[in-house]
Amino acid sequence: MADDFVKTYVTTDSEGFVTGWCNKEIVDENGIAVAEVTMPDNALEISTSIELIGNLDAVKIINGVAFLDEDRRNLAIDEANKADPRDAAILELSDLVASLYAEMEAARK
Secondary structure, eight states: OOTTEEEEEEEEOTTSBEEEEEOSEEEOTTSOEEEEOOOOTTOEEEEEEGGGTTOOSSEEEETTEEEEOHHHHHHHHHHHHSOOHHHHHHHHHHHHHHHHHHHHHHHHO
C-alpha cells in the first residue's frame, strides 16, 4: 500500500459510503495519546489516503480501503450549489415589505 495511507476507523451506510470518521484516541500537538475514545460498535478499521479523511460526501470503503467516488462527489457538489426555493420567496417578501414601508412613509408626508 502507498506510504501516505494510514489506518483509521469509519462508520458506513448500507452501500459502504462513509458516514463518520472515528479516532481510537485523542492526541496532543506532539502526537502523544492523551485519552482513549469509545468507538461505535459498527466502526470499521480501514486504510485511507490522508486527503480523504473527513470527507463524508463521496468516500466508499471497498475491501477495507477508502476510495473517492467522483460521480457521487460531483452529485454532492451540484446538490450543495442548488438554489433553495425558499430564497426566492424570502426575497419576494423582503421586496413587498420594503415597498409597503415606502408607501407608509410617503403617506406620512
